[in-house]
Amino acid sequence: MFNFMSFGENIGIDLGTATVLVYIKGQGIVIREPSVVAIDKDTNTILAVGEEARRMLGRTPGNIVAIRPLREGVISNYEVTEKMLQYFIEKAMGKRSFVKPTIAVCVPSSVTEVEKRAVEDATRQAGARRVHIIEEPIAAAIGSGIDISRACGSMVVDIGGGTTDIAVISLGGTVVSYSLKIAGDNFDDAIIRYIRKKHNVLIGERTAEDLKIKIGTAFERTIPVSMDVRGRNLITGLPKNFTVTSDEMLEALQESVAAIAEAVHGVLEKTPPELAADIYERGIVMTGGGSLLYGLDKLIQSRTGIHAMVAEDAVSCVAIGTGRYIEFISEGGDEEQKEKHGFDIGGLFRKKTES
Structure with missing residues (x-):
């Protein structure tokens, strides 16, 4: 039987406030571009998207405006977000753009149902056949290589462009989480x-x-x-x-980074003692472009007394995790588990082990 999967019908998208990353099975991350769109206000047409549009920031004439359609991890301009997504999807699919892909998109853990629906609708309008939503801390944990299916506490701090998502994860689910609009x-x-x-x-x-x-x-x-x-x-x-x-x-930067360290401390205070003991032993994993700020891991470590480490390829962790999520969804799984956790994370890691 013809397998569309091998031709990138399933896509994972990290729809970030600062950067959009697109992951295709078998190819990895194929697009990594800024979330910027340049628009001609006179004709209401899009002139450039991504890196080309970013170069126009602060350097455009009066009739051209370079905007970022996402703010603090959520859509602030629906129509422009839809056009931007459409551009990146078509670019990722290339000559296969006639195939409507199934797409997984990540969102901050604190988004409302309305904001989540806006992301889902914009992705569908941009050309998706089916849309799956995954929370950023879960995607970041999967992408950083943490086996979150175990009955063991793992703490992830994902610092993106618009939000910082902090979560304690165990048995494939979020136990305690907090989203901070400082990043x-x-x-x-x-x-x-x-x-x-x-x-x-x-x-x-x-x-x-x-x-x-x-x-x-x-x-x-x-x-x-x-x-x-x-x-x-x-x-x-x-x-x-x-x-x-x-x-x-x-x-x-003192005030901003102190707020992030304080938020991490606050999540640890709400963490059940057994999971807190696991985190003390395993450490805190930091992902996202913001985690690369010099000394932020040292600051969190000094504030909490727990070893903090920046994940390998921290910028790509959420996109990689979203891509692995869509790979599992495409293979099918226990529907009850999907309903409970978004997908069977334990199954995902068992499949990886068996293959």
């Missing part, structure tokens, strides 16, 4: 505010992101680093070149 975008905003206040200079989102990636820090560095930055002087109105240090970044 990568808030880091950028905090840097912009700090530079404006301290240096009287206005910098753009891209410059703030570069600062975050290159010299951003959540825990004091043993060897300070610095970076030259250009912005607009708010007093003279002229361009200005100046140097920013990692110590300044620590000061700028």
Whole structure:
């Protein structure tokens, strides 16, 4: 029998606030592009999507606007999100775009039913045959290689662009979870505010992101680093070149990273003692692009007293987990388990072991 599966009919999508990742069975992650869309306001037509649109941020004429249709992990502009999804799905499918794929999309653990329905409808309108929704902490845990089917507590901290999802997982389900609307975008905003206040200079989102990636820090560095930055002087109105240090970044990000560490501590306080003992032994796994901020793992470890580690390929963990989820769904499974957990996670790992 002809097997559409091998031709990528099933797709996993990490629909992130900052980045969209698309996973196809047998190929892995085939698309990794920013969640940005450039639109001509005069004609209401889409000019660019993804990386090409990101390069336009802050550099467009009056009639062109580069927007990010997702904010804090949920859809803020339904029509643009639908068009963006359609573009990425068609790009991933290539010449097989006539085949309507089954798609799994991840959402933050705190989304409402209305927000979840919006993601589902937008994905279906973008060309999906069937849509499955999975919570980000579960996808992140699967993608980072944790066997969450065991009766053993695992803690995942997924720091994306719009939200930080913290969850304690056991037996394939979430025991305690918390979603915080402080993540990568808030880091950028905090840097912009700090530079404006301290240096009287206005910098753009891209410059703030570069600062975050290159010299951003959540825990004091043993060897300070610095970076030259250009912005607009708010007093003279002229361009200005100046140097920013990692110590300044620590000061700028202090409030945001402290809120994340405090949220992790709060989830641990609500965790049943047996599972808390498991987490103490196994450590805290950090995923998502925000977890790559220098010293954030050290900060969480100092706040909780539990070893915190950043997962390998942390940025891709949610997309990989979503892809493995859709692989299992496509193979069929116990419907009662699917209803209970979204899918039979234990079955997924047993199938992987047997194959």
